[in-house]
Amino acid sequence: MSTDDVDIAEEISADAFHALDLRLRGAGDPDPVRRPDGSAWIARTRRLVATDGPGCWVAEADGAVVGIATSIRREQVWCLVTFAVRPGLQGSGIGARLLAAAERHGAGCPRAMLSASADPLAARRYHAAGFALHPHLRLEGPVDRSALPVVTGLRAGTEADREWLDDLDRHHRGGPHGPDHDALAADGDLVVAADRSGYAYASPHRLVVLAAREEATARMLLWECLARAEGSFLASHVTAVNAWAVDVGLAARLVLSTRGYLGLRGMAPPAPYLHDGALL
Ligand SMILES: CC(C)(COP(=O)(O)OP(=O)(O)OC[C@H]1O[C@@H](n2cnc3c(N)ncnc32)[C@H](O)[C@@H]1OP(=O)(O)O)[C@@H](O)C(=O)NCCC(=O)NCCS
Numbered sequence: 001m002s003t004d005d006v007d008i009a010e011e012i013s014a015d016a017f018h019a020l021d022l023r024l025r026g027a028g029d030p031d032p033v034r035r036p037d038g039s040a041w042i043a044r045t046r047r048l049v050a051t052d053g054p055g056c057w058v059a060e061a062d063g064a065v066v067g068i069a070t071s072i073r074r075e076q077v078w079c080l081v082t083f084a085v086r087p088g089l090q091g092s093g094i095g096a097r098l099l100a101a102a103e104r105h106g107a108g109c110p111r112a113m114l115s116a117s118a119d120p121l122a123a124r125r126y127h128a129a130g131f132a133l134h135p136h137l138r139l140e141g142p143v144d145r146s147a148l149p150v151v152t153g154l155r156a157g158t159e160a161d162r163e164w165l166d167d168l169d170r171h172h173r174g175g176p177h178g179p180d181h182d183a184l185a186a187d188g189d190l191v192v193a194a195d196r197s198g199y200a201y202a203s204p205h206r207l208v209v210l211a212a213r214e215e216a217t218a219r220m221l222l223w224e225c226l227a228r229a230e231g232s233f234l235a236s237h238v239t240a241v242n243a244w245a246v247d248v249g250l251a252a253r254l255v256l257s258t259r260g261y262l263g264l265r266g267m268a269p270p271a272p273y274l275h276d277g278a279l280l
Contacts, residue, residue: 001056009068010038016084044183051179055105067094069102074175078106079280080114111174112265115277131263137238138257139249143226157190172270180279204230209276215244218272222248241271
């Protein structure tokens with residue numbers, strides 16, 4: 001993938017995920033909406049082409065881009081960021097070739113992570129590539145503000161915190177977020193434990209990523225994100241080992257469901273850790 005491919009890559013990704021939402025829509029679900037504004041996706045992917053060019057691939061047919069895979073390598077961990085094939089061409093082996101190309105960027109990495117959609121084609125592909133699939137629990141809804149506890153020991157994070165954030169990420173994932181902090185900061189505000197035992201990026205509408213040394217800190221951080229919520233809040237990447245987040249979410253009267261998987265190779269599900277869906 002070159003930077004010239006990023007605009008068409010965004011279109012393919014938006015089309016593929018829209019088609020997936022249509023395909024998996026349940027009776028009574030609202031009409032799925034195609035990604036209305038691709039600018040954040042484009043900005044993030046341009047950064048990835050710059051930092052991890054060998055991990056970013058397109059598939060071409062008759063000179064046209066028909067599929068994409070982007071991935072990053074951060075010390076001991078390789079992460080698949082985005083993976084999509086043009087609707088109508090899925091299920092014919094294009095994805096398998098793209099994934100194999102992107103995976104070469106992670107050659108020698110003992111660990112690998114990806115956040116899988118609910119697409120059965122994706123699950124089949126990842127399983128074949130040796131990933132264990134850990135179901136995502138999902139917490140969503142308006143926060144019952146009467147449930148909010150008093151939270152202490154937190155402060156707003158700054159770029160000066162990134163070094164110890166990276167150490168915490170090494171502990172959980174085997175690699176730092178490093179150059180990905182800019183993209184995480186574009187998606188949410190950073191809140192940190194004053195004693196450097198945890199952090200979270202969150203917008204008023206969703207949790208981006210949360211990491212802590214201990215569950216008590218993780219709970220405080222999630223409560224703080226819920227306190228800052230406006231309207232409906234979503235934490236969509238909770239694995240079963242992070243049952244503390246289910247406790248907090250249900251206490252705040254969010255609604256629990258399941259969708260998609262955390263795919264892992266060479267590692268157990270991290271905790272207390274709620275991963276980002278793209279940069280993990
Ligand atoms: C996931 C995706 C990128 C895979 O690309 P692809 O070209 O469809 O993948 P492949 O054809 O290589 O592999 C799909 C597998 O599913 C199988 N498959 C096809 N139709 C299927 C169906 N209806 N149900 C289950 N499996 C199916 C294929 O036979 C193949 O398995 P096999 O290699 O063992 O035969 C693509 O399907 C896609 O864009 N999906 C929507 C977006 C998405 O969910 N992306 C992943 C985000 S994590």
